[in-house]
Amino acid sequence: MGVIEVVEPGVLTTVQDLGRHGYLRLGVPASGAMDLFALRAANILAGNPEGEACLEITVLGPRLQFLSDALIVLTGADLAPELDDDPVPMWEAVAAYRGSTLSFQGPREGSRSYLAVAGGFDVPVVMGSKSTYAKAGLGGFKGRSLRAGDTLLTPLPTPPLHLAGRRTPRGLIPHYGHQHALRVITGPQDDAFTDTGIEAFLSSSYTITAQSDRMGYRLEGPKIAHKVGPDIISDGIPFGGVQVAGDGQPIVLMADRGTSGGYTMIATVISADLSDLAQGMPGDRVSFKSVSIEQAHEALRQQEATLSRLKELLAAPIVSRQFRIRVEGDVYDISVEMTSMPSTGDGPRASASGRVRLVSESGETRSYGVDVEAGDEVEGHEPER
Amino acid sequence: MYQQPRFRLGGDRALYIEVGDAISPEVNRRVKGLLDAIDKAAIEGVEALSPTYRSILVYYDPLKIPLEELKQRLSDLGLALPDASSSEASIFEIPTLYGGEFGPDLDFVASHTGLSPEEVIRIHAGTDYLVYMVGFNPGFPYLGGMSEKIAAPRLETPRVKIPAGSVGIAEAQTGIYPLESPGGWRLIGRSPLKMFDPSRDPPALVEAGDLVRFVSIDEARYQEIQGEVEAGRYRVTIHRAA
Numbered sequence: 001m002g003v004i005e006v007v008e009p010g011v012l013t014t015v016q017d018l019g020r021h022g023y024l025r026l027g028v029p030a031s032g033a034m035d036l037f038a039l040r041a042a043n044i045l046a047g048n049p050e051g052e053a054c055l056e057i058t059v060l061g062p063r064l065q066f067l068s069d070a071l072i073v074l075t076g077a078d079l080a081p082e083l084d085d086d087p088v089p090m091w092e093a094v095a096a097y098r099g100s101t102l103s104f105q106g107p108r109e110g111s112r113s114y115l116a117v118a119g120g121f122d123v124p125v126v127m128g129s130k131s132t133y134a135k136a137g138l139g140g141f142k143g144r145s146l147r148a149g150d151t152l153l154t155p156l157p158t159p160p161l162h163l164a165g166r167r168t169p170r171g172l173i174p175h176y177g178h179q180h181a182l183r184v185i186t187g188p189q190d191d192a193f194t195d196t197g198i199e200a201f202l203s204s205s206y207t208i209t210a211q212s213d214r215m216g217y218r219l220e221g222p223k224i225a226h227k228v229g230p231d232i233i234s235d236g237i238p239f240g241g242v243q244v245a246g247d248g249q250p251i252v253l254m255a256d257r258g259t260s261g262g263y264t265m266i267a268t269v270i271s272a273d274l275s276d277l278a279q280g281m282p283g284d285r286v287s288f289k290s291v292s293i294e295q296a297h298e299a300l301r302q303q304e305a306t307l308s309r310l311k312e313l314l315a316a317p318i319v320s321r322q323f324r325i326r327v328e329g330d331v332y333d334i335s336v337e338m339t340s341m342p343s344t345g346d347g348p349r350a351s352a353s354g355r356v357r358l359v360s361e362s363g364e365t366r367s368y369g370v371d372v373e374a375g376d377e378v379e380g381h382e383p384e385r
Numbered sequence: 386m387y388q389q390p391r392f393r394l395g396g397d398r399a400l401y402i403e404v405g406d407a408i409s410p411e412v413n414r415r416v417k418g419l420l421d422a423i424d425k426a427a428i429e430g431v432e433a434l435s436p437t438y439r440s441i442l443v444y445y446d447p448l449k450i451p452l453e454e455l456k457q458r459l460s461d462l463g464l465a466l467p468d469a470s471s472s473e474a475s476i477f478e479i480p481t482l483y484g485g486e487f488g489p490d491l492d493f494v495a496s497h498t499g500l501s502p503e504e505v506i507r508i509h510a511g512t513d514y515l516v517y518m519v520g521f522n523p524g525f526p527y528l529g530g531m532s533e534k535i536a537a538p539r540l541e542t543p544r545v546k547i548p549a550g551s552v553g554i555a556e557a558q559t560g561i562y563p564l565e566s567p568g569g570w571r572l573i574g575r576s577p578l579k580m581f582d583p584s585r586d587p588p589a590l591v592e593a594g595d596l597v598r599f600v601s602i603d604e605a606r607y608q609e610i611q612g613e614v615e616a617g618r619y620r621v622t623i624h625r626a627a
Contacts, residue, residue: 021433021444025420026581026589027519027563030433126583136523136564138583188393188401233408234520234527236435236442238395260437260520268396296397297447304448 002119002154003067006146007101010062015121015140017053020129024236024259028138031131034112034214034255034278037174037303038076042116044310045073045093047163052120053130057113059281061104062146070096071118071159077110077176077279089369091168095161110176110279118163119156133256165337166314169353169371172306176279183291183299184242184267189232192264193244197225201266202288206250210282214256217277219286223248224266234262240269240277242288252277272299313339313353333359338370350374386412390419390463392456395442400452402459403440408529412439413517415466417594422462430455436593437518438527476513476596478622479561481552482607483574490571494537494554508532509573510599513626514559516591524563524581524589528597531559543569550576552599563589577611578621596626
């Protein structure tokens with residue numbers, strides 16, 4: 001049994017998985033990770049089932065002390081994580097040894113980071129999910145966000161530390177900016193808006209306001225006019241539904257949205273673009289572009305293919321080579337660990353991904369991530385921090 | 386009620402199926418019938434269902450079932466529905482202590498409507514209410530059928546904390562707060578029953594299609610029932626609707 005102690009909780013750190021979908025009819029919100037792609041990738045890298053629970057870490061991260069060895073993975077937002085004083089690479093399996101402390105220096109890119117631990121977190125499954133819905137005190141760790149002094153348990157007796165170093169090829173890692181160009185499917189109630197209203201929505205840029213949270217992102221920008229009024233008979237609300245109330249300002253409904261609502265929805269953000277929005281923060285700009293349902297499904301297919309590619313890559317055998325070289329009289333031990341992937345028809349090209357470690361005689365270690373694709377000119381990356 | 390169910394897109398992973406555009410027991414029964422049929426059909430690729438007054442939001446995986454096929458399957462199920470004229474609804478008795486500190490707005494509702502508090506209670510407890518849907522908060526039942534005679538406006542400033550079990554009125558609607566939460570409804574009483582309990586299966590006491598009947602109780606009986614609920618011994622009185 002692994003033990004992690006919460007020294008400082010961060011601003012909002014909750015246990016989340018893929019969400020609680022079986023009880024919508026009883027008014028129980030789905031909740032779950034805001035960025036489902038990052039959560040699934042973290043689990044894949046940690047060797048967990050894709051839907052295992054992770055910690056969702058928001059903007060200002062916690063301080064966690066490992067009271068036993070653990071294999072951890074951080075994906076999603078880069079909040080400048082450090083293990084003791086060493087930077088932690090993102091999107092990579094890392095060994096966190098007993099006694100070490102994970103902390104976060106602040107956001108570099110994106111706003112929500114996902115921490116997976118090999119074996120998952122040992123919290124009760126409530127109504128089919130480990131996700132926290134804090135408003136009703138449901139699920140997760142005691143139904144709430146983490147507090148100082150909490151102790152998280154992971155059920156694995158011995159963590160698979162040999163998996164450390166498994167990493168995501170650079171080409172598969174998403175990047176998050178402060179401009180979010182979101183593709184939408186218009187409707188369900190686009191017919192409730194004037195042509196000018198729809199034009200405003202699709203051609204303007206909106207700002208994410210401070211009144212944005214796991215429930216929804218309130219945006220501010222040009223007013224979107226209704227034909228008659230904003231009310232409908234309450235309907236269910238999909239993830240990414242863009243609701244426009246009487247004030248003409250859009251609200252994008254996210255993971256903790258209520259199960260039903262009585263305001264018109266002008267459009268719905270496509271699934272493949274929800275991760276990008278989930279990484280947005282107040283002040284960021286958002287724009288909307290209408291696409292067809294076929295285009296949306298194609299984008300979803302591509303996102304799934306990315307995760308499949310990651311899984312295949314991690315399942316591929318690791319080739320390990322050791323070298324000893326002498327440079328200007330100094331001896332270095334070099335180890336290269338790579339996995340290689342054949343190309344898949346018209347899909348991705350053949351590629352190899354891995355890590356090169358350089359250990360000098362004095363014990364100083366440098367580590368380099370390497371990704372190559374067939375046809376690349378090979379060159380060294382800068383050392384990763 | 387529509388002749389044929391209508392579809393609307395809720396993005397690329399959810400589809401609305403609408404059976405009508407009205408709040409009525411007939412439309413709602415149709416929703417319930419369709420919900421049961423979709424549940425039973427266990428369509429590969431259908432992931433979750435969210436029913437409301439007149440529609441169901443069907444969450445699906447487009448990589449498992451193409452949209453057109455899903456629409457076809459749902460249409461077929463809609464056409465095969467029997468006329469839901471006969472109902473086998475259950476009536477759930479909700480013991481409620483009206484007025485006093487448990488229903489701080491009873492006197493307001495009385496003076497607003499020009500009735501005595503006793504008349505408000507008699508009217509409120511004298512009706513069987515249809516649970517149209519459960520939403521907004523876990524276990525919150527949207528009840529239909531309240532008499533316009535006891536309708537009252539919402540609070541101008543919502544309360545920050547309303548105790549679980551509170552029974553309220555907002556315009557011509559009535560409902561029960563399943564969990565402690567903020568809210569703006571006029572509170573006329575409180576029930577010792579747990580409308581929602583995550584450790585129970587199913588966690589919500591009532592679901593769409595059920596009927597609810599409020600039964601006025603005194604404080605002694607309230608305490609007694611509360612004790613039995615806490616000890617897990619209380620059995621809710623359920624009648625079969627005629």
